[in-house]
Amino acid sequence: MPQTPIKSEYDDKFGSPEQQETIEKITKSEYKWGFTTDIDTDLAPKGLNEDIVRFISAKKEEPEWLLEWRLKAFRQWQKMVEPKWPNVKYPEIDFQDAYYYAAPKQQKQLESLEEVDPKLRETFDKLGISITEQKRLTGVAVDAVMDSVSVATTFQKELQKHGIIFGSFSEAVKNHPELVRKYLGSVVPYTDNFYAALNSAVFSDGSFCYIPKGVRCPMELSTYFRINAANTGQFERTLIVAEEGAYVSYLEGCTAPMRDENQLHAAVVEIFVHDNAEVKYSTVQNWYPGDENGKGGVYNFVTKRAITHENAKVSWTQVETGSAITWKYPSVILKGDNSIGEFYSVALTNNYQQADTGTKMMHLGKNTRSTIISKGISAGKSQNSYRGLVRVGKNAENARNFSQCDSLLIGDKCGAHTFPYLEIKNSSAQVEHEATTSKIGEDQIFYLLQRGISEEDAINMIVNGYCKEVFRELPMEFAVEAQKLLAVSLEGSVG
């Protein structure tokens, strides 16, 4: 039975918000992935109460223990308040004015990809997701999640050969209830924070991944999340377990259609890494950021956490270009001796986007090491904050941390903020923190212009160069996609 990690009481005091600059108007850059698919959705009634929680659980034919767990989470959530410390501003969210369950209507169990609703397939094609057999030549197994229910899972057979379980969370609840029960909430308990509690109560689906002892997953595992139905919050739950000596590289990509209203997204990702195992988790997030006037966009409140045991390693790599509001701190509890945590992040904000993101590295074991490389890019009227905690417990002899937090400003109406927190309880710790803030250099741009390169390409080139240290942590195809995404997100940020 995995132990419950230290409770994250510091979640409540991560930092006080800074007064935001007054918000003005302008700039362009349209959201390329904004289209909606017309599929009958199966909606739960609006609002949130115990009946809705029961409805969701019943819809998913869940066992009693899971319903009980959800209800406990719901009751917990009712007692909690939304965190106010992030450096973001948004109108009060009315949690009763949203739908908490939306599933594409498609009851029948699918035998093959060909049976998938063609419209759904079309959506995925537009997103460029390779769920068809031919496209899978790239060696990526995709578990696509649309409005919370996993639609199709590929590469199952190959994975099964290795004893790897990879699929939707709901399937895992049905087929491997003992595993789910053992690990669910073991890294992010439902008491953790407001959004984690909310997610625990109403999560509709997500991904489950289990790598058995000593197995190196032969391919990259990929999940695409996408919000489709209007006014539905998306609450996925992802659980990854790497048994002793296992290895997996996991990719998560997200998009959402254009909508005027704000869509709520509160996901939880838990990663449990046993002795000598390694998990690489990469995210490219481009949820709809809202239009150039700050209308619409996704509110993204995510709790991601990993726990590492002896000699284990976790790396979080994220490229965040989307969402109107991002609140996200992929963290690592370095529990086992000699374990390693890494966080590589590019967060780009444009127009009226607001991001408050960073990480927490909690050193508990001896000789634990962590690295934090954060690259924030702010353009337009956006606000971009890095918030990071490095905590060294009193028994964590010889813990080491290196943090580098760089901020790049494009234009003079945006803001960059850095909130590093240190809690060192062991004097043998070595902690290094470097931070820089720079404006994109006129000299650099002119140098490239003088060589015949357009201004837009010049800026993309400089920004991509600036993010190089993070991009090289991403799998190849993902890195290419990330570069394109930055270019699209930066459109209209200059001139």
Add this chain to the structure above:
Amino acid sequence: MISIKNLHASVEGTEILKGINLEVKPGEVHAVMGPNGSGKSTLANILAGREEYEVTEGSVSFLGNDLLEMAPEDRAREGLFLAFQYPVEIPGVSNANFLKTALNAIREHRGEDAMDAMEFLKLVKDRLQLVEMDQKFLQRSVNVSFSGGEKKRNEIFQMAVLEPKLGILDETDSGLDIDALKIVANGVNKLRSPERSFIVVTHYQRLLDYIVPDFVHVLAKGKIIKSGGAELAHYLEENGYDELLNANGKAAA
């Protein structure tokens, strides 16, 4: 090639160029010399299209076009190249990627197909030899942690790849050791042709021993106060600017 007429320019309200006249014909090499702060780099930057300078009077025609109306990237695409006095570092962007993007932007402007990776590699390897640079510089970030001399060499290497019609070299010789100076000068000489012109800004006669100019101009206090042939540089080497400046001062008085 380029015809500069009565060019006046100021920065933040201070006039720096006070009526420059310069005519460069295809194939010619013009050296521009002059004391520190006389406006040499300002002239070079204005020709390249740097925005912080305000042209208050005069005109510049480049290959028949009104240069001052053109965007900096279009000037470059039309064949104007500036080897910077202080080349800029661009972290994370490889020299190769940067140059390929530049070359293909120029080619596209000319209506030519983009060069593929193989062709490009062949070209750059050839041009690296021209300035005796190691291939490892291709993968390094543009100018990052290059020594002073390596940065200057990198400028000439870029010029050799982009094959401009007019090369403006702003103190490319400063910071070079004597061997590097010869290599750079040699590279420039190989690029000399009846269709290509150069404006070479320098403080030292030494460079002009290797790149022999057709004309030498002395720029002081924003004006060209004397022009002559290659021998003028020798004269300046021996006598300095004082005499010229004084004579000019008197003439102006």
